[in-house]
Amino acid sequence: MALKPWREIAVPHEDVLKGTFQQAEFAADLSRVHQGSATPEYQDAALFFQRTFITEGMRLLLDSVVKRLAGRGGDPVVQLQTAFGGGKTHTLLAVYHLAEGKTATSKLQGIPPILDQAGIAELPKAKIAVLDGVELLGLASKPRMHGGVAVRTLWGELAWQLGGAEAYALVKEADENGTAPGKGELAAVLSSQAPCIVLMDELVRYVSQFEEGKTLSGGTYDTQLSFIQSLTEALKAVPNAILLASLPFSDREAGSQQGVKALRALEHYFGRVQALWKPVATEEAFEIVRRRLFANVSDRLGAEDVCKAYADFYAENSGDFPPETQDAKYLERLKHAYPIHPEVFDRLYEDWSSLDNFQRTRGVLKLMAKVIHRLWTSGNNDLMIQPGSLPLFDADTRNEAIYYLSPGWDPVLERDIDGERAMTTELDNAKPLFGSIHACRRIARAVFLGSAPDAGAVGGAKHHRGIELERLLLGTAQPGQKVGHYKDGVRALVDRLQYLNSASNRYWFDIRPNLRREMEDRKRRFDLREDVYPFIKDKLRFASGVFGGVHVFTPSADVPDDWSLRLVVLPPDATFGRAAQTLAVDAATAILKSRGEQPRQKQNRLVFLAPDADSISRFKDQVTSVLAWASIVSDVKGGRLNLDQHQSRQASQSLEQANEAMGRMVRETYKWLLTPLQEAKPGKGIGDIQWDHFQINPAVVNRTEEIEKVLKEHELLITEWAPVHLAKMMNAWFWKDDTTAVSALDIWQKTCCYLYLPRLRDADTLRATVNTGVASRDFFGVAYGREDDRFQGFHFSERTTIILDDSLLLIEPKVASDFAAKLAQEAAEREPAIKGREVGDGAAGGASSGSGAGGATNSSSGKTVPVSKPPTSAKKTTFFGTVEIDPIKAKLQFSDVAEEVLMLFTQKPGVKVRVSLEIEAEAPGGFEDGVQRSVRENCNQLKFKNHEFGE
Incomplete structure (x- = not known):
């Protein structure tokens, strides 16, 4: 059945005619997010919050959570039984990502204002336990293994998720017995892991499987309720712990009779909390505008068909539209707002009402009266009046819109948004795919409606500028159209429009020319090898540390083949990844095996650092952004580019931000340490070259020290070696x-x-x-x-x-x-001979002196002849010797002197020996600076008393 356009169903009032006046659920799964296996839009915190519209109700809930985690009040127990605008599981996911703290809160869209309002500068990271009743159904009858520990109950699982074995030990006995732990035990678990948060989903499903009077390994029905009671009491005692539990909204959702019973019991223990959900715009506002502008809706069934078509369209393309379009209430909003799309009201009431001179009701009525009049007279056939329908080509409509804005919007509208000379018209006419649905014009109009108040407001601008892509699509796409065509149109506009800005999946117009467009144009000027690679090389700086040299993007011929340990940093095209290692390994192997045309000998002195294959393209793009911003700032300072003060400051800030981002990406990209090795066993040959790879922590300040640490930890670099290992290698x-x-x-x-x-x-x-x-x-x-x-x-x-x-x-x-042993034997043999010579000398002296009477025996006569006794000589007590040593054979001669002379003194107890060494060196041509430096350092190390060079 063909859908009717709004003009065939809703008839405007006469004064207006004359001109006088989604149903579907996201595939959100808390357990999969906790396990790290969810799709990116749910797993990635920044992306999740980009795609999540934080309603007033969700904001109040998150405010309570952050206050509780920071120990500044907040509810200890919150049950989610009311639709918060994004769904209960979606809300739990928002709390999960916020509390987990893996992504900086500054990157979580919509969160900084909540923290600011709560007066919290930095939210502490929290331990998180996710108890998904559906995912844990089997726990009731079969223990869940965590390593070697068998967890049997919900409280055991809670403790293990929060603090592992340490926390589990506090409830181990209760877990093994299936008895509910007391409030004190649970408070001990929570306080030991605080700040912490417990997220319970589908709890009724889990508890309802415990039939009364039946005991399972996971406990009984009563122990489950006792656990919940003790847990809620324990949470009150821990100021920075919080529990969020989702319960079914109705008995029908609870399922069986046992499920309804469990729901009632759980509601009692959790207690009712204040409803936090708050509609963004009231149905009364829709009714006021519609009754004032339209006489009647002549075909209510036709209007309902259109609204349902929109709801089905949003459901079929759920990932492309804001979360609230997937709620059943959005169909009701469509019906209440018809023939004006709710997004028009949301933008006017939320954004334009922030303008000082824009009156909420009267301003909307006045602007929409002109819009409807021009659409009626121009024969507009849209199904509903969306932001993309606004006839900004019309002078009256344009003037009414920019009346509330600051001066300067005329050229923006005329050149970039709507009209015969607008770039959007040119793009639509040039490409039939766009022209058939007026894609570019509709996108530009929707961006204008969603972003103009930010640029025009004196004091009411939103914290985040612009309009998100999903909301932009909501304001343009109609049932039966391809959402992808509008996405293509957005990309085309970002590339061509002078006043359109984009960042973080948001788009906005500004009355100043787009510096980013200028930057993107300049990025294309830079050559990869002539500009980008040299710039990266200059930014890759390393302290020398353990390395004798660090060689960044160095050809193999220029990497020395010597005894120094060297780090070789591979170029950006030699990437490494767990799934794609060939490029880096091939490049490293080429350097390892040869130095230019010659084979490399000292292969075991090289280690390599390679860029990450998944990060290198983003890194190159970031470098070109830095170069582009730098050229803009340089041209501004040199007077070659005229910008106002705000834009000049913006360019400088963008350059700083780009440099900061590039600094992080340098470390994140160049993170793979590659080390070559071979396996070999004596007698069995040597294996092929293998490559060990390790990731370097990008957060460290001194990467050289981190590389040395990694090498030492994996025994790929030996800095202290035990003699036993040297002996094994020698053997x-x-x-x-x-x-x-x-x-x-x-x-x-x-x-x-x-x-x-x-x-x-x-x-x-x-x-x-x-x-x-x-x-x-x-x-x-x-x-x-x-x-x-x-x-x-x-x-x-x-x-x-x-x-x-x-x-x-x-x-x-x-x-x-x-x-x-041989030396010892020779020494032992020499000892008697030495003593014999001493005894022989003594006997000869005795014969000359006879019996001591001063005579000697004449061998020929046998008579004793008196002789005079020689005077007794004094014993020698000191020794001094000097020897010239050949400097070429110094070591050997030093050893000989030590063994043959010094040893004779040192072996005698009580002998004091002092040895000094004098060195004289003379070089007619003078000593080089390097030699002088090395000699001085070594002399200091060896503790020379005196040492100096002279002329």
Whole structure:
């Protein structure tokens, strides 16, 4: 059946003629949102509030919630039995997203005013328990497993959701026995997790399955009611805890007889709360306007058909229109408002009435009289008079509208909104898809009606400028039309109109030219590789930290192949994601395997940072926005672009905001740490190169420290190494066959080259490990050279300070132990010989002195010949020695001096030994600054008493 246009059903009053005067529910599911599996419009808090119209009733409820969570009053228990305008579950979702606190309240459309009004600067995050009676139906007879814990009851589930095992322990006994916990136990749970919020949905469905006299694992009917009673009492004792429970509105909705019984009992325990729902516009207002402007509705059935068609249209496209259109009451609003669409009244009463000189009733009547007169005379055939129907091309209608606004709207209307020379007309004429429904003109008119008061009001502008897309569609689309055509029209207008602004899914006209349009035009000027990539490179800055170098977008030929640990930041086109890793891995592999045309040797010194595949396009777009805003600000300062003071300030603020957003996106985009490794087992070969990947926390200030932390946590970078691990590596890869002594420097260098060996921070890490391990007999010995079967500068099972150079050897512990035993044996053999020489010298002296009478025996005569006794010499008490040491063989000669001389002194108890070292160095050409700096730092580290460079 064909629907009749309004002009065939509703006849205006004679003075007007002469010119003298949705039914459907959103697929909202609280449990799915809590589990993280809902669709984006419900799961994403910012998107949810963008798509949610906060009615007066919902606002009052949220106000009570935020006050309660902040400990500033508010109701401890609220039952949702009245339609709040968005549906009970929709209301619970609003409370859930607000209390959860994952998204900043500044990003939740409509929430900042509520917080401001409540005097709350920052809403604390709350613990949330979601008890969905339908989702928890099975809990009554079958425990729900949380890890290794079996939760049997509603109160056990409540405690577990709020605080896990810790909170569950407080009600564990009651949960296991199926008995309701007392008020004190529940208050302890709530206070330990406060601020907290409990959301109960479909509770009647859950409780009604407990038949009286029947005990289930989840308790009994009476224990469920006792739990609710104790919970409501406990909530009163915790000032920052709140319960919201939805109950059926009628007995029919409660279902069975048991359900009705449960409903009555729950109503008693929850208690009635004050009705918060408040209509946006009264039916009386519709009636006043209609009776004054229209004589009668000649075909009431035809009018009802049109209204029902609109309601069905909104239901079929529920995601495109405001939530209130899905309420059954909206059909009644359509009927009461017919032939004027309720959205016209909402905009005039809510927005235009904020203008100082616009009278609510008289102003609406005067404007609508001119609108209806022009639509009647021009043969308008719309089904209802919507915001998109306003004939702003008509001089009288236009003048009446802009009469209430500030000066400057004439060029806006003429150029961008309506009329023969308007851009909207040009777009409609150029594209039949738009022209057939006048899409662009209707959109522009609806935007004007919804946003002009913001720009024209002296003190009554809304907190959020503009009109949302869903409300814009509500003011334009008619049954039988494609909503998508209007969406296409919106995009076309955003790209072309000079005075149209858009942000956060909202649209508005302003009397000043659109700076954003200028910015969008400039964004197209910037080349990806010539402008965007260099800009990103400049913003990717890292402290050096553990890395010897950070290489941002550096070709493989320019990444050094040396012993330093290096971080390589991959370019924006080398993206990484869990589902798409190829680009980043290919780019990193190319750098890992070669340095320009040459194979790369020190592969184990490179780690990589890659951009996120899902974020890179938004990041690039944000960079072009920054470049565009920067060029606008630069042109304003240079006098190349003329803007008023407000626009100049707006451009500067937009640049600051774009820079702030870009700073966040830099960290959010460059978050993938890639590290190469290979698996290898001795005798079984080496596997292919594999790539470990980890996400870097974008919130940290020092990302270099965070990268080092991640590497250390996953043992991909060794900064402190136990000797046992070094010994294991030596046994696996170095002490092989007859090779029992290996160059320590060679070991360090091989760890830098091979991906199957540990990645050490630097050579000092190895040196510190050797210093620690050589003091034990379990790991290895050290020496500074080997001649035949003898080690030079040998140390084993003793503390020493090694110097890591090409002469240092790590010796297999058994070989070191055998050599140490050999040295001990040689020392033991030398001891009697030394003592024998001392005894022989003493005997010779005795023979010369005879029996002590001062004579000697003549060997030829056998007679004793008197001789004079030599004078007794004093014992030597000090020693001083100087030796010249070849600087090339310094380590070996130092070791020899220590063993052959110093050891003879230090082995004797009571001998005080002082050793000093003098170094003189002369360079005819002078020492380089780097050498001087290193020598001074090392001298300070080694505690030299004196050190200086001279001319």
